[in-house]
Amino acid sequence: xxxxxxxxxxxxxxxxxxxxxxxxxxxxxxxxxxxxxxxxxxxxxxxxxxxxxxxxxxxxxxxxxxxxxxxxxxxxxxxxxxxxxxxxxxxxxxxxxxxxxxxxxxxxxxxxxxxxxxxxxxxxxxxxxx
Numbered sequence: 001x002x003x004x005x006x007x008x009x010x011x012x013x014x015x016x017x018x019x020x021x022x023x024x025x026x027x028x029x030x031x032x033x034x035x036x037x038x039x040x041x042x043x044x045x046x047x048x049x050x051x052x053x054x055x056x057x058x059x060x061x062x063x064x065x066x067x068x069x070x071x072x073x074x075x076x077x078x079x080x081x082x083x084x085x086x087x088x089x090x091x092x093x094x095x096x097x098x099x100x101x102x103x104x105x106x107x108x109x110x111x112x113x114x115x116x117x118x119x120x121x122x123x124x125x126x127x128x129x130x
Contacts, residue, residue: 022122029114033107038064039078042071043108046084046098053089054097083107 030040045063049055055063061071075098078084083104089095100108 018122022118025118026115029111033111035081035083035107035111036077038074039081039083040108040111042074042078043083043100043104044112046100046104047108047112054087054099056095056097060098078104 026040027037030037033040035043041064042060045060046054049059049063057071057075058068060066060075061068064071064074066074075084075086079086083101084098085101086096087099089097
């Protein structure tokens with residue numbers, strides 16, 4: 001492993017600072033749209049899920065790095081707000097999938113569009129050589 005230079009540390013600090021700014025901006029966007037930042041992440045986890053059906057709560061918990069019971073509570077609150085619904089798996093009725101409501105679809109589209117625009121402005125920082 002090579003020695004770190006002061007420039008390497010400055011690049012890492014710059015990257016972390018920009019990342020924190022983006023995350024703060026993202027949280028403010030969610031709040032302005034009437035969601036908590038966690039609800040925004042849940043909507044994105046449902047919309048971004050790759051599979052024939054929406055994700056299960058367990059899959060959402062994994063992608064959001066939450067405990068299962070925390071994902072259940074988040075889903076309950078988001079469902080009560082009218083942005084997600086639960087549906088039974090057509091082949092295994094014990095399995096419950098999450099789906100976005102039309103209001104949830106609209107909200108995640110608007111937030112994601114704004115986030116993609118912000119990411120285009122996000123300043124990329126090169127990591128130090130190894």
